[in-house]
Amino acid sequence: MNRISVIIPTYNEETYIEDALNSVAFADEIIVVDSFSSDRTKEIAEKFGCKVVQRKFDNFSAQKNFAIKYATADWILFIDGDERVSKKLQYEINETINNPKHAGYKLQFPHFYMNRFLYHKVDRVVRLVKNDNVHFTGDVHEKLHVKGSIGILKNFMIHYTYKGLFHFLSKKDSYAWFQAGESFKKKKKVTYFHLVFKPFYRFFSGYVLKRGFLDGVPGLAVASINAYGVFSRYVKLMLLQRNLK
Numbered sequence: 192m193n194r195i196s197v198i199i200p201t202y203n204e205e206t207y208i209e210d211a212l213n214s215v216a217f218a219d220e221i222i223v224v225d226s227f228s229s230d231r232t233k234e235i236a237e238k239f240g241c242k243v244v245q246r247k248f249d250n251f252s253a254q255k256n257f258a259i260k261y262a263t264a265d266w267i268l269f270i271d272g273d274e275r276v277s278k279k280l281q282y283e284i285n286e287t288i289n290n291p292k293h294a295g296y297k298l299q300f301p302h303f304y305m306n307r308f309l310y311h312k313v314d315r316v317v318r319l320v321k322n323d324n325v326h327f328t329g330d331v332h333e334k335l336h337v338k339g340s341i342g343i344l345k346n347f348m349i350h351y352t353y354k355g356l357f358h359f360l361s362k363k364d365s366y367a368w369f370q371a372g373e374s375f376k377k378k379k380k381v382t383y384f385h386l387v388f389k390p391f392y393r394f395f396s397g398y399v400l401k402r403g404f405l406d407g408v409p410g411l412a413v414a415s416i417n418a419y420g421v422f423s424r425y426v427k428l429m430l431l432q433r434n435l436k
Contacts, residue, residue: 193288194219194264196322200254202226204272205235207351212239214275214349217285218268224258232272250369252327262322269318269335274300275349283346284319294339295320300350302413317341318348331369363420371427381432385425394418 197218201208202225212235215221223236226248236243246257255269266288270276276284280298287296296319317335327333397403398414406413430436 193266193291195266195268195284195288196262196264197221197268197270198224198255198258198262199236199241199270199272200224200226200251200258201228201232201236201272202248203228203230204232205230207273208232208235209239210275211270211272212236212241214277214281215268215270217281219264220262222258222261224254226254250330250333252329252333255327255333259322259325265322267320267322267325270348271350273351275351277346277349280344280346280348283344287319287342287344291321292340293342294323295325295335295337295341297341297343298348299344299346300348303349303351313347315343319344330373331366359416360419363416364423367420367423367427370424371431374424374428375431379428381425381429386422389425390418390422393421 195218197215197220199208199211199215199221201223204211205228208223212221221236221239221241223233223241223243225233225236225243225245227245233243233245242261244258244261246254248254259267268276268284295317297315298318300314300316302314317337320335320337321339323338325335325337327335394414394417397417398411403410403414427436
């Protein structure tokens with residue numbers, strides 16, 4: 192039987208972390224990499240029996256790469272504090288790591304907004320990987336590099352994506368600064384194409400091409416705010432280029 196380590200990055204997740212930990216209790220070890228939370232996150236994780244390591248946050252990739260060094264199992268599953276592994280997904284993960292056809296697997300994440308899951312807004316992200324020199328790159332929307340082919344699991348991860356409208360907008364603004372910073376380092380230029388067409392296409396893609404309209408008002412809200420996130424990213428890049436931050 193192959194063993195599995197779970198890595199969970201946290202910062203002030205006391206409201207959510209216990210349910211997340213319970214959902215991955217099947218793992219052989221749980222590693223919580225905490226960004227010096229000021230609430231009870233660390234205490235709850237230690238009481239649960241997790242291996243807790245702390246590191247000052249600078250970016251998402253560095254935080255997870257730091258935690259990977261502590262993983263001792265054959266496979267690693269990465270989850271966030273507001274995510275839950277369902278029983279069906281747990282069974283599929285255990286079956287997969289003991290009969291693997293790939294070196295890594297994408298998990299499916301339907302968004303949760305306005306008290307419902309949006310099954311036409313589903314992200315597919317590599318989260319389950321063989322523990323073989325894996326690493327992350329990128330400051331935000333980090334990419335997990337795996338040696339080998341990638342498959343996809345069928346069952347959904349439960350993800351309480353946004354805690355409300357202001358949390359949603361705050362998250363978009365936070366990510367926009369990280370993305371603008373990356374573009375600034377690469378000396379990318381902002382044009383009207385970035386400010387007008389790209390936000391419009393993000394809305395059109397999410398609401399029409401990916402059938403977000405089937406999710407009703409929540410689908411419309413998510414498509415609109417995602418378009419705002421793209422617009423915000425390029426406005427922030429302009430501010431950085433003009434030294435106005």
